[in-house]
Amino acid sequence: MTELRGITIDTPNGQKRVRLLTRTQKGDDYQTLDFPPGLALNEGQIREFLGHHFHIPPGKIIWPSHIKIPGEP
């Protein structure tokens, strides 16, 4: 099981940065991943990115209902 637990947007060095927090069931392993700045910030691209990273189909990424795409900082 791989689950998205959060999306954070900040601006280190004045540039927008998007990070994803994920949790995998094995060992309750939390990971923070930098979302590539060249990708559009939407659910499809996030699933695609996480699926590629964890080597699982994008549809297998669990997306809790309370996680929304944050507004632009």
Added chain:
Amino acid sequence: MSDLPDFFSPFVLKVWDGSQFVTALGLPSGEFYAMLKCKYNSTIKDVLGDQSGNLTLNLKAQDLAEIINRPKYGAANIAAGYATVDPSESKILTTVSGKGVTYGGYWYLNPSIPHNTDFCQVVVDGNLIPAAQFDWWNRLNFTQPGNGVSFLTCYDPDTLYYAMSLIFGITFETSFAMRYFNAQGAAVTVQYRLIYALV
């Protein structure tokens, strides 16, 4: 029954009552109920339900004085950086989507002109927490946690240093954001930091 039922022809279910087989009965509706009993030492006791038909079980895996549930928080994270806020603009500096808690954070600026009437704002689960301007916090000496979600940590009208700190332990269910409102006529650069953890 001499063989396993084939589920296409009627059969009679019998149960052993301790000395003989007796026919198990169902309701006119065809429903079949079993009476649940449990064994305490060598005594068989009834397991009772309530009026709604619910069965309440008191599970005692261990004789603990108390059981504490706590959420699992991920590793602490920092969202930090700086942003330019235009005149009369309320700008989101950083935003987190998720369920979690704050550990701390701050806003800090050192502009070239006074910004004593600007606001530092917090948005929790989409709700803006009312804030006051720097000089108001300074006048009331709100320089310790306890008067809001943030408190004044630096107010120097001579050197133009302003800073607000975020309190520890603000929980959020869907989102958390730090904003800044620039009440002056010139753009200002605001530094910020948010330390938090997500469940």
